[in-house]
Amino acid sequence: MQNGSPESPPSTPGVQLSADSTMGHLEVRGVGKIYDPEGARVEALKKCSLDIPAGDFIAIVGPSGCGKSTLLNILAGFDNLTDGDVLMDGEPLATLDDPPKPGSDRVVVFQNGALFPWKTVLQNVVYGLVVKKQMPESEANDMGMDLLARTGGLDRIAQVFPGQLSSGMQRRVEILRALINNPRILLLDEPFRAMDTVSKTNMHQHLLDIYDTYHKTVFFITHDLDEAIFLADTVVVMTTRPGTIKLRLNIDLPRPRNRHTITSQQFMELKQHAVSAVHEEAKKAFERGERELA
Amino acid sequence: MNEGKKLLNMWAGYLLTVTAWYVCVKWLPIPSFQRLPDPVTVVVEWFNPDPDYGLSLFTRDYYLHIWYSTYRATTSFLLAVVLGVPLGILMGWRAKANEYASALLGILRPIPPLAWVPVAILIFPGNEPAVIFVTFLVAFFATTMNTLLGVRSIDKDFFRAAQCLGAEPKDILKDIIIPGALPSIFTGLQIAMGAAWFSLVAGEMIAAQYGLGFMILESYNLVQYPTIVIMMITLGIVGYLSSALIRVAGNRMMRWRAQAIGIGAA
Numbered sequence: 190m191q192n193g194s195p196e197s198p199p200s201t202p203g204v205q206l207s208a209d210s211t212m213g214h215l216e217v218r219g220v221g222k223i224y225d226p227e228g229a230r231v232e233a234l235k236k237c238s239l240d241i242p243a244g245d246f247i248a249i250v251g252p253s254g255c256g257k258s259t260l261l262n263i264l265a266g267f268d269n270l271t272d273g274d275v276l277m278d279g280e281p282l283a284t285l286d287d288p289p290k291p292g293s294d295r296v297v298v299f300q301n302g303a304l305f306p307w308k309t310v311l312q313n314v315v316y317g318l319v320v321k322k323q324m325p326e327s328e329a330n331d332m333g334m335d336l337l338a339r340t341g342g343l344d345r346i347a348q349v350f351p352g353q354l355s356s357g358m359q360r361r362v363e364i365l366r367a368l369i370n371n372p373r374i375l376l377l378d379e380p381f382r383a384m385d386t387v388s389k390t391n392m393h394q395h396l397l398d399i400y401d402t403y404h405k406t407v408f409f410i411t412h413d414l415d416e417a418i419f420l421a422d423t424v425v426v427m428t429t430r431p432g433t434i435k436l437r438l439n440i441d442l443p444r445p446r447n448r449h450t451i452t453s454q455q456f457m458e459l460k461q462h463a464v465s466a467v468h469e470e471a472k473k474a475f476e477r478g479e480r481e482l483a
Numbered sequence: 484m485n486e487g488k489k490l491l492n493m494w495a496g497y498l499l500t501v502t503a504w505y506v507c508v509k510w511l512p513i514p515s516f517q518r519l520p521d522p523v524t525v526v527v528e529w530f531n532p533d534p535d536y537g538l539s540l541f542t543r544d545y546y547l548h549i550w551y552s553t554y555r556a557t558t559s560f561l562l563a564v565v566l567g568v569p570l571g572i573l574m575g576w577r578a579k580a581n582e583y584a585s586a587l588l589g590i591l592r593p594i595p596p597l598a599w600v601p602v603a604i605l606i607f608p609g610n611e612p613a614v615i616f617v618t619f620l621v622a623f624f625a626t627t628m629n630t631l632l633g634v635r636s637i638d639k640d641f642f643r644a645a646q647c648l649g650a651e652p653k654d655i656l657k658d659i660i661i662p663g664a665l666p667s668i669f670t671g672l673q674i675a676m677g678a679a680w681f682s683l684v685a686g687e688m689i690a691a692q693y694g695l696g697f698m699i700l701e702s703y704n705l706v707q708y709p710t711i712v713i714m715m716i717t718l719g720i721v722g723y724l725s726s727a728l729i730r731v732a733g734n735r736m737m738r739w740r741a742q743a744i745g746i747g748a749a
Binding site for chain 2: 265266267291292293295296297299301303305306307308309316317320321350352366367370
């Protein structure tokens with residue numbers, strides 16, 4: 190494994206990636222989402238409430254179709270809600286009257302990856318800075334190179350197109366593309382889903398390195414309980430549709446975490462606690478799936 | 484398979500075809516085939532400084548015909564690109580534009596180019612613009628449809644990712660829609676170029692005084708059969724070259740699609 194941990198907080202001129210955890214406090218208050226209210230009325234979310242402190246790493250676990258992606262889409266501004274509201278740092282982010290809009294304070298890393306294949310790694314990483322004309326392009330490029338270099342020497346692939354990279358490498362670049370905008374929240378939508386176990390383990394370490402350095406609020410969706418417990422401060426188990434919060438579990442495993450964490454007694458106890466809740470919901474979802482097919 | 488062997492097979496393919504042609508014309512007892520020129524006659528005429536029927540590599544008129552056809556095909560093609568690519572992008576980008584245009588295109592597109600010839604001759608002063616118009620139409624439909632298809636095939640997550648990163652609609656057009664549709668656009672351009680030659684020849688046969696298509700029909704009327712074959716082969720070569728040119732241009736504009744492997748595996 191690469192020793193890719195960024196050693197020092199950013200200090201280059203022009204780089205203003207803050208490592209403080211005062212921003213990114215999310216309050217999800219009684220959020221509901223009904224698709225097609227006039228017709229089929231699919232209730233994806235029902236009275237979802239969550240308080241996510243600034244700088245917290247929260248992992249949402251639940252069976253497929255439980256509405257966890259819907260919640261992420263609402264936070265990202267891709268989808269409106271039909272009940273409740275969301276506050277970010279005390280300001281309304283999404284309300285009934287005011288549908289949310291996407292913005293670079295909440296950047297998404299996508300399940301199947303969404304690096305622009307026609308842009309090089311560097312062009313991808315600095316895209317947010319350049320498109321918002323936040324700084325001259327040369328300055329953005331310097332900042333991008335700096336961030337790449339500090340993340341396990343990724344500056345060596347700066348001029349490569351994403352299609353030439355492994356999916357793990359692509360995902361690391363995509364996380365940096367989000368991070369460079371200094372977002373308040375990183376929204377990760379099952380980013381490691383399609384990966385083999387070894388790549389996944391590597392990616393966990395890379396993500397934790399970034400988290401330990403920058404302390405952004407991370408909203409991480411997964412269906413893998415081990416992954417959730419290993420990475421997060423808080424694991425939230427969602428029920429099957431309509432999605433509500435079934436269980437909120439505080440993960441007090443010490444940081445920095447490494448591969449020994451996953452075999453520790455404490456890890457096992459936490460998993461024990463969560464596994465029955467997850468299993469119950471998975472079973473419900475499965476049975477309903479069978480009913481729907483029948 | 485190595486390059487040398489590929490080349491060998493290619494020439495073997497040519498040789499086989501030419502042999503079959505020779506055998507059909509010279510040896511098989513089929514009367515109607517015997518009116519056709521055999522390969523040797525064609526080649527001799529083609530390379531003859533003083534050709535029996537007036538056209539060979541050494542005559543000025545031969546190049547004049549090529550020039551006229553190339554000029555018409557290129558003009559039609561460029562018009563199709565200039566009008567078809569923006570229309571296709573607009574249709575893919577704005578739902579309203581699509582509603583206006585798609586039903587109309589759906590009906591106009593299946594009309595064969597030849598069916599347009601009378602209308603074109605009526606509309607335009609003189610034959611030249613009429614032939615170009617008919618040629619343009621086919622190329623235009625192919626370009627528009629493939630551009631639209633290209634825009635539609637762009638992964639929705641790219642749009643969302645760009646929005647997340649702060650892109651405005653004009654940025655999305657420039658950074659997502661155009662580069663994302665480019666592979667399909669170039670496929671469309673290659674089809675358009677092929678289709679342009681296709682309908683150009685048909686148009687020239689009906690309404691022109693110069694050009695490869697005109698000369699093919701003219702040679703038939705004048706019973707100059709070797710010239711027909713010379714013109715057909717010339718058409719094939721020119722058509723192939725024009726497609727190859729588009730392919731090269733496309734590869735240059737889409738370096739990111741060159742599938743290099745082996746760098747930076749995590």
